[in-house]
Amino acid sequence: MSAPFAPSPKLRVYLDWARAIAGCIVKEGHRGGKSIFRIESPTGKVVYQVGMMDDEPLCHDVVAHLDRRLGIISPFPKTPEEYE
Numbered sequence: 001m002s003a004p005f006a007p008s009p010k011l012r013v014y015l016d017w018a019r020a021i022a023g024c025i026v027k028e029g030h031r032g033g034k035s036i037f038r039i040e041s042p043t044g045k046v047v048y049q050v051g052m053m054d055d056e057p058l059c060h061d062v063v064a065h066l067d068r069r070l071g072i073i074s075p076f077p078k079t080p081e082e083y084e
Helices: 011-020 060-070
Strands: 025-031 033-040 048-051
Touching: 011 025, 011 060, 033 060, 048 060
Parallel strands: none
Antiparallel strands: 025 033, 033 048
8 A cells, every 4th residue: 555545553553663662762741731742762862742642643744754853764654755
């Protein structure tokens, strides 16, 4: 199935994969009524995901952004990198 039509993972699925398989540290909290997820890769790179619910699907751009910023390669569908 091509990337534009592949199912998107929910945020919780991505976080669970990042923690269990990629070795990331995931911390969760709330501030001002918004949920905050802090994801730290094994290399020390950090991403904050703010204001998303656990069961919200991640669009392919967000998966690509998280992978790129964390320096990991997840098995989930993502927007392809631009050609150089």
